[in-house]
Amino acid sequence: MILKKQLILSMLLLITQSPCVNAQKKEIAQARTYIKSGKNLDKAEQVMNKLLRDSANIDNIRIYTTLAEAVRKQYEQVNEKVYLKQSYDSAAFFNIAKKVFDVHEKLDSALVIYGKKPDDNTKIRARNSEYLNIYRVNLYNGGLYWLRKNDFKKAITMFDAYLDCHRQPLFSDYTLSENDDIAPLAASRALYCGYRMQNTSIVFKNKELALK
Structure with missing residues (x-):
């Protein structure tokens, strides 16, 4: 009798979960269609972020991958304009540059x-x-952009993102702490931002590297 009840409960759970799973698959498929076409990329990003806010999807690698691809495609579209010397929004360019790193991390x-597949990972x-790593310098350039505009809060966000790559496992093969000549410059400018913001924690955080 107990076994029968457990079986019924399991079947009911599968029935209730099935529509959610199907809806999720449709949203991912639609997002990937957007990415392939290069259109509505912001919608693809929004839908994937919405799915990740649901704790039931936290282990779905497909969603993380699709989100990263949507943001990367946005970045590449703006980067193409930069390369072709076409007009573009500098603030938006640096914001999306940081977002590319955030979603890939x-x-x-x-x-x-x-x-589940370590070799593939x-x-x-x-x-x-x-x-x-090719575009990592744009985080530093973004910091300089905001620094020139005296927006120290946004500047420190970009400099922090640049320096944070040093501790990210994603870049472990690059030994950035030993091979990054720009890092002391980023730290010194981050220190300056902290000074202008009267934030001593930012100053002390970057002091050692800035003095190298």
Whole structure:
């Protein structure tokens, strides 16, 4: 009798979960269609972020991957305008540059925690870190952009993001702490931002590296 009740409960659970799973698959498929077309990329990003806010999806690597691809595509579209010397929104460019790193770092963490194929995860990390390392300097450039505008809060966010790459497992193969000549410059400018913001914790946080 107990076994029968457990079986019924399991069946009911599957029935209630099924529509949610189907809806999730449709949303991911739609997002990937947007990415492939290069249109409505912001919608793809929004839908994936919405799915990740649901704790039931926290271990779904497909969602993290789709989110990263949607944001990367946005970045590449703006970066193409920069390369072709077409008009573009500088603030938006640097904001999306930071977002590219944020979502890929989130994907990397998800792969470590929830990924079921370690060998594949290693390949994905290598591919993503190689891609991101090319554009890492744009985090520093974004800090300079906001610094010139005296927006110290946004500037420190960009400098912090640049320096944070040093501790991210995603970039562990690059030994950035030993090979990054720009890091002391980023730290000194972050220190200056902290000074202008009268934030001593930012000053002391960056003091040692800034003096190198």
